[in-house]
Amino acid sequence: MPSLRQLQYLVALDDHRHFGRAAFAVHVSQPTLSQQLRTLEARLDASLIDRSGQDVQLTPLGRDIAARAREILVQVRDLSDLARRAGKGIGGTLRFGITPTLGPYLMPAIVAGLHRQQPDLRLHIREGIPDDQVREVMRGALDMMLAPMPVDASGIVVEPLFSERLFVIAPPDHPLAGQKGIPPPALKGAGFLTLDRRHHYHRQTRDICDQLGAHILHDYEGTSLDSIRQMVGSGIGLALLPERYMASETHSAEVVAKLDIAGWNARRSIAAVWRSGAAFSDGFHAIAEFIRAYVGEDS
Template identity: 35%
Template structure:
């Protein structure tokens, strides 16, 4: 009967699957190459399957290896969560939390939230990483992050999710643009032909297309913006119009520009800001505390109130 694999053997598996090179994988695990090779051989013999194909030039993972790899990552993540949870039991709210935030949230929400968190939980340390949603969720699954602050809708699988507040989209255009002339602005499908978008990977791109009820919008003349700031500059240059989240507009993003932003007619398209974590996270208390702080900031801050009007 096969014996249970050790956590060390599973870590060797994950390292080699990532590097596909025995020397680099051994260095990543801080062991010699012979130790890593022996550990993987024992793992393969125990499980009764070949995990890797090897020759003098290349290393590749087998289909069985891919199946085992996914489970190995889950086991390693759960083991680390267990250790972190045990450490935190004696020192509540004193952990180091690795928080990922998407670029269309970070500069607008974090300046409001972080001072409140530092004041309320002085022993809680938070490190930040800004990245696209897909990259953050990959890092979360790989245990490189503890939480991620993202925008929904987005497919999240079995992650722990706390919805925090809604963030409506506003129409942004030059002040002389005909799109702003109506008393009540709707977003008809025909307006999609003028809609400028962020590049692939930004969730606001998908949200904008959903708002227009189209899944095949092509950016005007092939233009794609890499950031909200670039998107604003493109609109200001007369290339088209854009949908921007209310939190960005209320933060003063359009200050010193010739652009105007108008709320859309009810029901306006919106995104939902959410904090997500692994279901097995060891930081349940911190997860709830951060969620509470962000909700309070969204309710108290003038920038995130649900007021409707004209912003410039």
Template identity: 40%
Template structure:
């Protein structure tokens, strides 16, 4: 019989159509993923994917196996939920998924409090794009996710954690840095940098550019907040950055000034989500409370 891990690799390849991206999603090396898929095919006695230098194509029979694999992975996760993996004392491993625009700036503040209260609880953290996190949660890849709202995936429980302001970051040698305040009208014709596709922040920047008449630099998209900041420092443009990142990193960088854009009050809402299963409700609700209380205490000067 196939192992659950092999089925997870197969589903990842089917979803991404690429061995490299599939390996990143399941956090293994590409050779390991490829070897396990070959082992799966040998065990089943049939070809599931067609390989070429440019892409990966799932065979017709492979598609049928993928759908069965999805159900098996969901059922395996339901077994974990029904048996109360966390237990009343909040122990064991919790698989937390969240975007790279949140995790590195939020977790260092939350984890010490979490470990002090629940010393037997271990977090396995996986970063992913906001638009893929809810599906990963529904399919059992994560136990709980922290991500920007709104989330349209059905079958999930939601807890709002905090409202995070968005600030305009401007290099000191940019003409806007000389202003005492910046309104949306001041952004007309200005070059705005954004993250790549899949990031909610990208959508917010694109919407702002359309409203203000600014220029989106699609030819220079950032892969992370840090790379976005370094590109701005070279004069490529300005951008919107989230409050936790601004407080943790940008305000300590003497190359930048940050502004609120007039009276607009640009924000994003961050929430925690988990599947609606009876055994997990109380534990994840307590986890959400801890995140919410820690953020209110640690970032009270950085939130709305």
């Protein structure tokens, strides 16, 4: 019978399509990983890996077995989590994903509040692209994450937490800064800064630009909300920034100005996400409720 380690090696090879990177990901040498995968093929009496080309590919059977192996490894991890956390309430180390358009201004207070309430809980926080992190949740590499909605995937729980307004910001000396009730057509042709196209934030900015007749400045993609705010302040273009981010930046008014646009009601919604059937689902729900309550009090 295949061992769990062999299944883990096959899944790693499917993820990375490279023997060296797969070995690094599972903390073994490349010869060890290669030998164990050959042993797995011998035990199953089947070819799982196509080694004929320059790029490593799994055979059709190999892909099917890798998909089932993922499910097995997640279930084994659930058993370990269930045993480790039994009777301990919310405790242990939680692998927590967060988008960089949310974490820097929300997580400090959340972490402090959760630590006071649940001192045995440890958060291993990883920033990343929401779409990528949803896949990590599905395969058990992340326990829980916060992400902008909508989240479109099967096998996960999506718990809406809060929504927040999105403001259009401009440099303080912009011709529209300080005006009241700016008509939306006044923004036609304006250039907006955003993050790279992998981010939900980019897609939402693109959609709003389409509604306004504005456009995205692709040559000036930011790497964070801070970088976008600073580029706006320097006069490169306009941008959308979330209200809680703006509230957390004590010097925002000195760098950028919020435009008062007539009838403006753009918002984004944030949800907690975890895998359906996870052993710690009750704990994830409690954490989601804590975040929802904190944001409600902060509003």
